[in-house]
Amino acid sequence: MKALRMLFSKPPPAKTPSFNPIFIDEPQFISLIHSSKSIKHLQQIHAQIILHHQFSNSRIVTQLISSYSFKNNFINHALSIFRHFNNPNLYIFNSLIRALADNSYHMSSISYFVLMFRSNIKPTTLTFPFVLKSTAALQEGWLGMEIHTQILKLGLLCDRLVLLHLVDMYAKVGLLECACQLFDESSQWGDEARSTLLWNVLINGYCKVGKWGKAMELFEVMPEKYGSTWSTLINGLMKAGEINRAMELWRSVEERDVVSWTTMINGFSQNGQHEQALSMFFEMLEEGVKPNDQTIVCALLACAKAGALETGTRIHDYILSNGFALKKGITAALVDMYAKCGSLENASRVFDMAVEKDLRTWSVMIWGCAINGYLDKALDCFNKMKSTGIKPDGVVFLAIITACLHAGNVDHGLHFFDKMKHDYSIEPTMKHYAVIVDLYGRAGRLNQALRFIKNMPIDPDFVIWGALFSACRAHKSIQMAEYASEKLLELEPKHPGGYVFLSNVYAGAGKWQDVERVRTKMKNKGVAKDPGWSYIEIHGQVTSFVAGDHFHDRSDEIHLKLDEITKNAREFGYTPETEWVLHNIEEEEKEESLGSHSEKLALAFALISGDDLKVIRIVKNLKICGDCHSLMKHASKMTKRDIVVRDIKRFHHFKNGSCSCQDYW
Structure with a gap:
C-alpha cells in the first residue's frame, strides 16, 4: 500500500515544548479510571483530571487512553487525548497503538508506530505484538518484513511473545516459509521458546492454505499435545471444509473439553451442517460438559442459519436456568436468532431487556427489522441508537438501506446512502452499491441502475451485475439483460449464475433456441446449477x-x-x-x-x-x-x-x- 510506504519516508513532526508533570492524587485517579463502569462515568473522571491539572501525568493519561479504547466507538476520544498530550512517552504510545489495533484501526496503529520511531522512542516487547497484529490484518507481508528487521536490530526476537506474533503474522499473510524458518530457528533458544501457542499458530497456518500433510507432520512431532492443539488442527480442517478429516481427528481426542466441543459445533455450522452442529451441542450437554459463552453463541448461530426457532428457544431456556449472564455477545446472538427465525416479537423482547446495548446489538436488531420487512421499526431503532450516543457504522447503514429496499422506498434508501457518505464519512463497500442497484432495479428504474453502476468509483463485481440482471428479468428487459450477462460471464466464466440468469430471460420471452444455446454452453464448460x-x-x-x-x-x-x-x-x-x-x-x-x-x-x-x-x-x-x-x-x-x-x-x-x-x- 502506497500510504504505508510513504510513512517510512516522511520527516518527523515538530515537537511541542513540554512542562513538568504534577503527580498529586495520581493513585486515586488511576483507581477511579479502573473502576469506571460507563462512558459517562469515565468522561466525568476525565473532566476532573483536567480540572486538577493532572493531564500532564503520563501514567494517568496512559490509563485514560486504555479505558477509552475498551468502550465501544470511543477510540476517537483516546486519539484526541494523545494529540493534546505534550511529548508522549513510550507508555502512552504503547497504549494508543494497542487501542487502535484492538479496535481494528490497523492503518492508524501502524501510523503511530512509525511516529513513535520518528520521535526517537524505541519500541519494546509490549509494542510489537500489536503492531504485528495490525500488519497481519492489513495483509502486508512487506511491512511485516520491515518490522521483523527492526525487531532484529533491537535484539527482541528472543522474546517469546514477540516471536509468537511474528510467526503468526507471517502465517496469516501467507508467508509460511518465513514462519517455518522462524519456528525452526526458535529451537536454539530451548523448548520453552517453542510454546504450545507457537506450534498452534504454525499448524493453523498450514491448515489455512490446505497443506494437511505438513500440519499433521508438525502435530505428530509435538512434544506435548494439549487440548488447544487438537482444537487448532480440527478448526483448521473445518475452515477448509475437510469435515471428515476433522471428525476423524475429533474421535481421537481422549479428553474433550469445552474448547474442543465448541470448535466442532462452530465448524459444522460454518460448513452448512447446522443439524449436526445442534446435535453435537446437545450431545455435549449429555456428556456433562458445561458450555461457555462462545459455545452458546455458536449454537444460537446454527439455530439462526437453520431457522430452528424451537431449538433456539430451548437454548434460551438453558441460558436462563443455568445462570448465564446476558452479556453483549449472548444478547446479540439471541436477538439475531429470533429475528432470523422470523420471530421479531421475541427478538424485540430480548433486545428491550438488554441492560447494555453496543453497536453489534443495535445492528442485529435493525437487520432483524429489515429482513422481516418492517421499515418503520428499523428507522425507529436507528434513531434510538443515535440518541444513545452510538454512531452508526457501515453495517447499520447497509441494514437501513436494505429495509428501504424491501419496502420499495427508493428515495429513503438513496437518502441514507448519501447520509452515510457525507454526514458520517463512511466509504460505501461493494455491498452498499449492490443494494442501491437492487433498489433501483426492483422499482423498474433500470436506466438509473445502469447509470449508477457506470458512475461507481470502484469496479462493479459479480453481485452488482447480478442485481441488475435480476431486475432485467423481472421487468423483461432482454437487451439490458444480455449486456449484464456479458459482464457477469467476463468476471466469472464458470459461475452458473450468469448462464442461468440469461437462459431464464430467454425462456421468459419464449426464445427456446437461445435457451438451448446457453445451456449447451454451460454443459460444454462443465458449469452446473446450484440446487435449491x-x-x-x-x-x-x-x-x-x-x-x-x-x-x-x-x-x-x-x-x-x-x-x-x-x-x-x-x-x-x-x-x-x-x-x-x-x-x-x-x-x-x-x-x-x-x-x-x-x-x-x-x-x-x-x-x-x-x-x-x-x-x-x-x-x-x-x-x-x-x-x-x-x-x-x-x-x-x-x-x-x-x-x-x-x-x-x-x-x-x-x-x-x-x-x-x-x-x-
Whole structure:
C-alpha cells in the first residue's frame, strides 16, 4: 500500500515544548479510571483530571487512553487525548497503538508506530505484538518484513511473545516459509521458546492454505499435545471444509473439553451442517460438559442459519436456568436468532431487556427489522441508537438501506446512502452499491441502475451485475439483460449464475433456441446449477429438502400431500405459474417440475407431521419463485396456519392468503 510506504519516508513532526508533570492524587485517579463502569462515568473522571491539572501525568493519561479504547466507538476520544498530550512517552504510545489495533484501526496503529520511531522512542516487547497484529490484518507481508528487521536490530526476537506474533503474522499473510524458518530457528533458544501457542499458530497456518500433510507432520512431532492443539488442527480442517478429516481427528481426542466441543459445533455450522452442529451441542450437554459463552453463541448461530426457532428457544431456556449472564455477545446472538427465525416479537423482547446495548446489538436488531420487512421499526431503532450516543457504522447503514429496499422506498434508501457518505464519512463497500442497484432495479428504474453502476468509483463485481440482471428479468428487459450477462460471464466464466440468469430471460420471452444455446454452453464448460434446498424444524428436529427430493423416509406421503394441497388450492383460484419453469416442455410437465421445489416439499412435510404446528417456518437458500409464493399464500388461507419463509433475500410472512411483502420482492 502506497500510504504505508510513504510513512517510512516522511520527516518527523515538530515537537511541542513540554512542562513538568504534577503527580498529586495520581493513585486515586488511576483507581477511579479502573473502576469506571460507563462512558459517562469515565468522561466525568476525565473532566476532573483536567480540572486538577493532572493531564500532564503520563501514567494517568496512559490509563485514560486504555479505558477509552475498551468502550465501544470511543477510540476517537483516546486519539484526541494523545494529540493534546505534550511529548508522549513510550507508555502512552504503547497504549494508543494497542487501542487502535484492538479496535481494528490497523492503518492508524501502524501510523503511530512509525511516529513513535520518528520521535526517537524505541519500541519494546509490549509494542510489537500489536503492531504485528495490525500488519497481519492489513495483509502486508512487506511491512511485516520491515518490522521483523527492526525487531532484529533491537535484539527482541528472543522474546517469546514477540516471536509468537511474528510467526503468526507471517502465517496469516501467507508467508509460511518465513514462519517455518522462524519456528525452526526458535529451537536454539530451548523448548520453552517453542510454546504450545507457537506450534498452534504454525499448524493453523498450514491448515489455512490446505497443506494437511505438513500440519499433521508438525502435530505428530509435538512434544506435548494439549487440548488447544487438537482444537487448532480440527478448526483448521473445518475452515477448509475437510469435515471428515476433522471428525476423524475429533474421535481421537481422549479428553474433550469445552474448547474442543465448541470448535466442532462452530465448524459444522460454518460448513452448512447446522443439524449436526445442534446435535453435537446437545450431545455435549449429555456428556456433562458445561458450555461457555462462545459455545452458546455458536449454537444460537446454527439455530439462526437453520431457522430452528424451537431449538433456539430451548437454548434460551438453558441460558436462563443455568445462570448465564446476558452479556453483549449472548444478547446479540439471541436477538439475531429470533429475528432470523422470523420471530421479531421475541427478538424485540430480548433486545428491550438488554441492560447494555453496543453497536453489534443495535445492528442485529435493525437487520432483524429489515429482513422481516418492517421499515418503520428499523428507522425507529436507528434513531434510538443515535440518541444513545452510538454512531452508526457501515453495517447499520447497509441494514437501513436494505429495509428501504424491501419496502420499495427508493428515495429513503438513496437518502441514507448519501447520509452515510457525507454526514458520517463512511466509504460505501461493494455491498452498499449492490443494494442501491437492487433498489433501483426492483422499482423498474433500470436506466438509473445502469447509470449508477457506470458512475461507481470502484469496479462493479459479480453481485452488482447480478442485481441488475435480476431486475432485467423481472421487468423483461432482454437487451439490458444480455449486456449484464456479458459482464457477469467476463468476471466469472464458470459461475452458473450468469448462464442461468440469461437462459431464464430467454425462456421468459419464449426464445427456446437461445435457451438451448446457453445451456449447451454451460454443459460444454462443465458449469452446473446450484440446487435449491430448504430447512424446516418439526418438534425440535431440523430436516432438509432439496429440489426434486425423493429420499425422505416419508417421501410418498409428502408428494401425496403436496398433490392434495395443489388440487385444493386450484379451487381457491390458484393457477401454477409455469413461466417459472424455464424449459420448452409441455404445460403438464411444467406443472410437475414446479411441484418439486424444496420449499413446497417442506410445507407438505409440515402438514403431515401433526396439527399442533400453528406456524410453519421454512428456510430456503435461493430466492423464492413466483409460483411457490402464490401457493404459500393459498396454503396459508386453506390450512388457517401462518407460514413463514425466509429466502436468501428476506422473510415472507404468509397469513390468511396474503404476504407481508405485498408481492414486492
